[in-house]
Amino acid sequence: MLSVYTLPEAFSPAECDAIILLAREEKLADAGLVRNRSDHNLRRADLAWLDERAGGGWIMERIMKLVAEANRECFDFALTEFGESPQVARYGAEREGHFTWHSDIGEGALASRRKLTMVVQLSDGNDYEGGMLELQPDANIRQADRAKGSAVLFPSFVLHRVTPVTAGERYSLSTWVHGQAFR
Ligand SMILES: O=C(O)CCC(=O)C(=O)O
Numbered sequence: 001m002l003s004v005y006t007l008p009e010a011f012s013p014a015e016c017d018a019i020i021l022l023a024r025e026e027k028l029a030d031a032g033l034v035r036n037r038s039d040h041n042l043r044r045a046d047l048a049w050l051d052e053r054a055g056g057g058w059i060m061e062r063i064m065k066l067v068a069e070a071n072r073e074c075f076d077f078a079l080t081e082f083g084e085s086p087q088v089a090r091y092g093a094e095r096e097g098h099f100t101w102h103s104d105i106g107e108g109a110l111a112s113r114r115k116l117t118m119v120v121q122l123s124d125g126n127d128y129e130g131g132m133l134e135l136q137p138d139a140n141i142r143q144a145d146r147a148k149g150s151a152v153l154f155p156s157f158v159l160h161r162v163t164p165v166t167a168g169e170r171y172s173l174s175t176w177v178h179g180q181a182f183r
């Protein structure tokens with residue numbers, strides 16, 4: 001099992017812009033205040049859930065195709081469903097948006113069944129400073145490709161973080177795939 005798998009050009013730049021526009025149709029929610037997160041020091045970002053936006057069906061279709069490809073090529077996990085909405089996050093320099101080291105597997109009915117995480121870079125890596133998605137599957141920290149439209153997939157237990165954005169803004173699209181607990 002390769003622990004971090006990159007799919008370059010998972011979405012085209014125009015598709016990335018369309019996803020950002022869709023997410024921005026309504027006011028984004030503060031990640032520090034929603035869904036049981038209450039600490040701005042752990043995560044400072046604004047969020048939108050695509051299942052709450054009409055017209056995003058094509059995004060889910062693409063996500064399913066990308067996940068199937070990565071799982072076939074790399075992970076071979078027993079996956080059963082997409083149990084949570086894809087999430088768009090915006091990390092802005094105005095408050096040094098970031099997300100500290102964490103694993104995506106947590107307590108709770110859904111978070112405990114997360115097995116595979118996919119993050120798509122929706123912004124051009126040259127348009128912001130900081131905002132590096134870093135992963136630590138072993139002793140070495142890897143930096144995710146910053147190219148707009150590239151996707152990185154990893155087992156949801158792998159530690160990862162987003163370093164503070166110090167200029168500009170970074171958008172990402174996160175998806176979790178669920179199944180029976182690892183055993
Ligand atoms: O925005 C990112 O690159 C990562 C987001 C993330 O780790 C999460 O939502 O769990």
Ligand SMILES: [Fe+2]
Binds near residue numbers: 102103104160
């Ligand atoms: Fe995460």
